[in-house]
Every structure is written in C-alpha cells, then in structure tokens.
Amino acid sequence: MGFMDFLRGQLIEVIEWLDEKGQLVHRFPAYDNAIKMGAKLIVRESQVAIFVNEGKLADIYGPGTYTLTTQNMPVLTALNSWKHGFTSPFKADVYFVNMSNYTDLKWGTTNPILLRDADFGMVRLRGFGNYSFRVGNADIFMTDIFGTKKEFTTDGITGHLKSMIVSSITDIIGESKTPAVELASSYEEFGELAVQRLQPRFEAIGLILSSLTIENLSLPDEVEKMIDRRTSMGALGNLDNYMKFQTAEAIRDVANNPGGGAVGTGAGLGAGMAFGQMMGQMMQPNNVGQQPSQQQPVQQQPQQPAPPAQPSTTEGQACTNSSCNHILQPNEKFCVECGAPRPQKRFCTQCGHEMNANAKFCSECGTPT
Incomplete structure (x- = not known):
C-alpha cells in the first residue's frame, strides 16, 4: 500500500x-x-x-x-x-x-447583560442575531489562526468571533443609554455601529466582518409584564372617564338582572350611589371639562347673614275652616279665631296611613274615604 x-x-x-x-x-x-x-x-x-x-x-x-x-x-x-x-x-x-462569504452564522448572549435603565432600574438583557464573515487576508489568517492543521472549519473560530460580537454590542447598548422600551427601534443602528467597531479586530486576524444583524433584545418576563400593564393603562386614556363608564355599565348590568337577589340589589344601590356622587362632582362648575388633576381650587365665598326665622307650622294643625288661616296650638280644641272644632286624625282603613282631614282618597294606597 x-x-x-x-x-x-x-x-x-x-x-x-x-x-x-x-x-x-x-x-x-x-x-x-x-x-x-x-x-x-x-x-x-x-x-x-x-x-x-x-x-x-x-x-x-x-x-x-x-x-x-x-x-x-x-x-x-x-x-x-x-x-x-x-x-x-x-x-x-x-x-x-x-475566500467566499460565510453567512447566517449565529451569535447570542450566553449570560444576561446587566444594564441600568431609567424607567425600570437594573435590568437583565438577552440578545441574539446572525452575522457573516470571510477571509480577507490569507497570509495573516494562515499565520495567526490556522497554524499547521490539516483542515480548518468555521466551528474552530465562531466561538471566538461570537465573544467579540457580544462584548462589542454590550458596550454599544450601555453607552447609548437607550430606554428599554425603545431598544427595538435601534436594532439597525446598533448593528452598524458593531460592524464599525469590530472590523479592525477582525482584520487583525485576516478576516472581514461582512454584516451583523440584531434580531432581538429581550427583557426578563417580570419587566415585560410591567411594560404590558403600562401599555394597557395608556390605552385606556382618561382614567376618570373610564371609571365613570365602568360604573354606568355596572348599573346597567344590575338593572338588566332583576333576579340577582339581595346581594345584587345591594351592589346595584352601591354602584348607583357612587355614580350619583361622581355625576354630582362632574356637574360642578369648577369641574366641567377638567381632569381631576386639573381642577381649580374652590374659592371661599363671603358668608351671607342668615335669613330671619319663619314661623313654624309643625307645632299645630291648620283650622278646618278654609277661610281661616289660624294654626291651632296643641292644647286648643277649638279655633280661637272662628270657633271651628279641632280636626281629628284620620287613618286609611286599607293601609293604616294617616290622612288629612279633608282628603277624599288615601295618598298611600288610593283607597276612597
């Protein structure tokens, strides 16, 4: 052989x-x-x-x-x-x-990147994407990287290149101080800056970084949930108007559900009272067309002197004589003005409601006297 x-x-x-x-x-x-x-x-x-x-x-x-x-x-x-x-x-x-271009090579953060954000404080950021490179100077590459091996594949160098890429992108994002909610709008700019910074380091080992793409920069689940809640609050718009709308909807639902029992009735009464209070506040002159945070302080008005007291009519009953306006005192059995007898209390024979002396029908149940 x-x-x-x-x-x-x-x-x-x-x-x-x-x-x-x-x-x-x-x-x-x-x-x-x-x-x-x-x-x-x-x-x-x-x-x-x-x-x-x-x-x-x-x-x-x-x-x-x-x-x-x-x-x-x-x-x-x-x-x-x-x-x-x-x-x-x-x-x-x-x-x-x-010397051809090697495309669709993947890079990604092995461990989260710790960054300081103006809105959420310290956050951990993960990212991934792809890049492409080619051999630019065969002499330098053979001398510094290849050595005396029999063959050399991309697997033998992609780990080193990925570390260089992640390090550069981390520096760029940290220096930019871009808020976490605005990172997605800067992927292309970050990629271009990374290529500019990494090109000299690639050329030092005989390579050329052809392109670099950032596909995603993701935040922890807890931070993403906070962002979702903030987005939901923003979508509601005016929270005061939203609460009024919700209260009106609740009153309508209670009215459309008469079989809700005592609990449903109590909830409906409570919602109605709350809605009435809000409507009263809304109809005040100083509150019309203003948000709660924009209401003007109520100015103190000078106190007016109290009107003179009017004679009370609750101490006795009116005289039964229609032409006499005398008010009978509790101890008077006859009118001292016209001599008419004091009216006797009358009660409805059907519901027991107290009736006026001259009433022909009960004001409670309508039974004729």
Whole structure:
C-alpha cells in the first residue's frame, strides 16, 4: 500500500480542491508532500492556493490554472536554490483557502447583560442575531489562526468571533443609554455601529466582518409584564372617564338582572350611589371639562347673614275652616279665631296611613274615604 501511494505521488498532475460546506482551509493530500514539477494547479473563484515550504509561506495563487514551473514559482524556487528546471518531485505543503462569504452564522448572549435603565432600574438583557464573515487576508489568517492543521472549519473560530460580537454590542447598548422600551427601534443602528467597531479586530486576524444583524433584545418576563400593564393603562386614556363608564355599565348590568337577589340589589344601590356622587362632582362648575388633576381650587365665598326665622307650622294643625288661616296650638280644641272644632286624625282603613282631614282618597294606597 505504501508503494502504491509513492507511485501516485510521482504521477500527480492536477492539484485542486472542491469547496466543502463550512471549511475555511484545506491541505492538499500529496504523498510525503511531494509534488511533481509541471503539475497543473487549478484555483477556483473565491479560492486562494498557498505553498508552504519548511513552515514558511512561499507562493500564493489566486483564481486560475497554472503549470508549476520554476518561472511561475519564484519564491519556492529561490527557497530551494533551483538553478535549472527539472521534473522530479519537490516537497511542499499546498493549502487552499476559501475566500467566499460565510453567512447566517449565529451569535447570542450566553449570560444576561446587566444594564441600568431609567424607567425600570437594573435590568437583565438577552440578545441574539446572525452575522457573516470571510477571509480577507490569507497570509495573516494562515499565520495567526490556522497554524499547521490539516483542515480548518468555521466551528474552530465562531466561538471566538461570537465573544467579540457580544462584548462589542454590550458596550454599544450601555453607552447609548437607550430606554428599554425603545431598544427595538435601534436594532439597525446598533448593528452598524458593531460592524464599525469590530472590523479592525477582525482584520487583525485576516478576516472581514461582512454584516451583523440584531434580531432581538429581550427583557426578563417580570419587566415585560410591567411594560404590558403600562401599555394597557395608556390605552385606556382618561382614567376618570373610564371609571365613570365602568360604573354606568355596572348599573346597567344590575338593572338588566332583576333576579340577582339581595346581594345584587345591594351592589346595584352601591354602584348607583357612587355614580350619583361622581355625576354630582362632574356637574360642578369648577369641574366641567377638567381632569381631576386639573381642577381649580374652590374659592371661599363671603358668608351671607342668615335669613330671619319663619314661623313654624309643625307645632299645630291648620283650622278646618278654609277661610281661616289660624294654626291651632296643641292644647286648643277649638279655633280661637272662628270657633271651628279641632280636626281629628284620620287613618286609611286599607293601609293604616294617616290622612288629612279633608282628603277624599288615601295618598298611600288610593283607597276612597
């Protein structure tokens, strides 16, 4: 088996690589790292081929087809001091670097971000989104990140990139001091600022941050419930008018439910009294068209002198003589003005209600006298 591999190493004619999903760097599997002079090198679009000789980066090839000779391999030729072209194999590592854009990579906060909010105080914020990047400088990436591995995928670097992204977004949100209820309106601005800040750090390792998107910044459930309650209160508008409307609705419901019993009757009476008080306050001149918080203070009016007392008619009964207006005292059996006898108390034979002396019908039940 080893001998067959050796023969295949001597007969290699084409050096190429078909991109694989998620793979950034691939080393060409030449037997004993021996590549035949005169072989064909095929570099596809969005690829770069790099020759490494004894741990040093030598020649770099962009997209195209090349015949490996001493003329188009100047660095590798100089490193090996080849003065004459020959067809014997030479030893070198060939790496293909994928320069295409890697999209839809996810980032998210592992732990909540603690921030200070003007409305809710200290809040914990979580966020997630996606980003895309590509290799911008193959030399720097191979030297600082790749090393001497056989292959390199996005899984080997996304953890590091995610930490950089979360750290930058945390700083941006904290410095902006944007209220928690207004974060959703700033996702795009935060993403653009994050790209500007992160680009130099990406370029330092040979990468380019193509885009970054913030999909969501979420608050704890307790804070979201508080926001929902505040939104509900705002939707009600004028709370004073809303309470009056609710009271009127309650009175209507009680009136439409006559079978509610004593409890329902008591609730209806209470609601009616409350509604009457509110209507009385609303009809006061100083309160018309004003909110409770906007009512003007009631000015003190100067006290007027009390009117003279009028003679009371509750001490006795009126004389039965229609032409006499004398009021009989409790101890008078006859009118001292006209001599008419004192009227006797009369009671309804049907309901027992006390009636006036001249009444023809009971004022309580209508029974004729």
